[in-house]
Amino acid sequence: MRKIIHIDCDCFFAAIEMRDDPSLKTLAVAVGGSVDRRGVISTCNYTARAFGVHSAMATNYALRICPQLVLIPHHFNKYKEASEGMHHIFQDYTDLIEPLSLDEAFLDVSASTHCSGSATLMAREIRQRIKKEIGITASAGIATNKFLAKIASDWNKPNGEFVILPTEIEGFVKNLPVNKLFGVGKVTAQKLQNLGIIYCSDLHRHDKIELTKIFGRFGERLHQLSRGIDDRQVNTSRSRKSVSIEHTYPNDLHGIDSCIKEIPRLYQSFQERQRKSSSQKSIHKAFVKVKFADFSTTTVERRADCPTLEAYQDLLKEAYSRAEQPVRLLGIGVRFKEEQYLGNLAQLELFPS
Numbered sequence: 266m267r268k269i270i271h272i273d274c275d276c277f278f279a280a281i282e283m284r285d286d287p288s289l290k291t292l293a294v295a296v297g298g299s300v301d302r303r304g305v306i307s308t309c310n311y312t313a314r315a316f317g318v319h320s321a322m323a324t325n326y327a328l329r330i331c332p333q334l335v336l337i338p339h340h341f342n343k344y345k346e347a348s349e350g351m352h353h354i355f356q357d358y359t360d361l362i363e364p365l366s367l368d369e370a371f372l373d374v375s376a377s378t379h380c381s382g383s384a385t386l387m388a389r390e391i392r393q394r395i396k397k398e399i400g401i402t403a404s405a406g407i408a409t410n411k412f413l414a415k416i417a418s419d420w421n422k423p424n425g426e427f428v429i430l431p432t433e434i435e436g437f438v439k440n441l442p443v444n445k446l447f448g449v450g451k452v453t454a455q456k457l458q459n460l461g462i463i464y465c466s467d468l469h470r471h472d473k474i475e476l477t478k479i480f481g482r483f484g485e486r487l488h489q490l491s492r493g494i495d496d497r498q499v500n501t502s503r504s505r506k507s508v509s510i511e512h513t514y515p516n517d518l519h520g521i522d523s524c525i526k527e528i529p530r531l532y533q534s535f536q537e538r539q540r541k542s543s544s545q546k547s548i549h550k551a552f553v554k555v556k557f558a559d560f561s562t563t564t565v566e567r568r569a570d571c572p573t574l575e576a577y578q579d580l581l582k583e584a585y586s587r588a589e590q591p592v593r594l595l596g597i598g599v600r601f602k603e604e605q606y607l608g609n610l611a612q613l614e615l616f617p618s
């Protein structure tokens with residue numbers, strides 16, 4: 266039986282800004298891009314959430330529904346520093362840490378002897394240390410696998426924790442809406458709803474074979490998740506599958522020529538980013554992403570070991586031809602070879618559950 270903790274900070278970027286300027290604490294605060302640059306909200310505090318503001322919302326709209334919203338620009342260095350500080354805390358409890366983002370990580374504490382081996386007490390202590398040493402609050406979920414731990418950390422957010430004991434799994438998943446299952450997006454949720462499946466208990470009426478017939482390989486996963494089963498390891502060597510850079514333009518780009526002209530600048534920033542990451546991975550594909558004025562998005566990719574500027578310009582022509590509308594965002598990037606992951610997975614087998 267494994268002991269997994271999922272830690273997720275509360276309104277992370279906004280929490281850092283409130284820590285550094287306590288006068289913000291009583292106000293509705295968001296961190297994001299400005300209206301004149303057609304920015305979006307990265308996150309907002311819980312006061313702003315009460316007005317309906319949320320991540321990925323256009324700043325312009327957020328200010329309309331919450332006119333008193335205090336908008337703060339990003340300070341990524343501070344977020345990164347806080348994230349590193351949290352990782353130092355995690356390392357006092359286990360080496361098996363899988364970061365999911367700057368403010369979120371899975372910890373496998375199965376073998377840890379801290380707090381007499383109690384994952385619940387470790388999670389509490391970690392939250393207290395994050396508060397004291399970093400100055401922000403985090404929520405924690407404690408369970409026997411990653412899927413349940415992640416759902417649990419959200420259960421009593423903000424500044425809360427939730428434990429799902431092995432004996433409670435069956436009762437817990439029974440009443441869990443299927444859209445909470447990892448991998449169930451809007452389309453699958455709708456498909457499930459059409460079959461009268463709203464809660465995990467509804468999924469229990471269908472056996473593995475039936476679910477596989479309807480949902481392919483994902484059917485098997487649905488069968489397992491709906492029973493609270495998830496064998497995924499805490500992946501300490503989680504590695505990126507792609508690297509990209511994208512830019513949202515303050516004014517839409519009109520015509521293919523003005524889009525093509527933007528590629529050299531993107532290409533240069535992208536190369537800088539790659540240099541900094543000093544990645545040793547082999548490139549497998551190059552891709553270009555285009556978001557049009559109507560927010561529709563298209564991606565074109567092609568096999569390439571070492572994509573040139575011209576290769577990206579060709580990909581862009583193909584992507585643009587799919588809609589031929591004004592362009593809001595351009596992105597370029599690379600995907601890495603799959604073997605890298607198999608290598609990492611093999612390494613993970615060194616840490617059996």
Ligand code: TTP
Pocket residue numbers: 273274275276277278279306307308309320321366368369422423
């Ligand atoms: P989340 O953990 O998803 O959100 P949060 O920490 O702000 O709020 P919650 O209390 O619900 O956990 O994301 C962590 C940070 O990542 C968030 O503070 C800002 C950034 N982020 C974006 O920049 N864009 C996004 O769309 C999301 C979801 C997050």
Ligand code: MG
Pocket residue numbers: 273274275276277368369
């Ligand atoms: Mg968070």
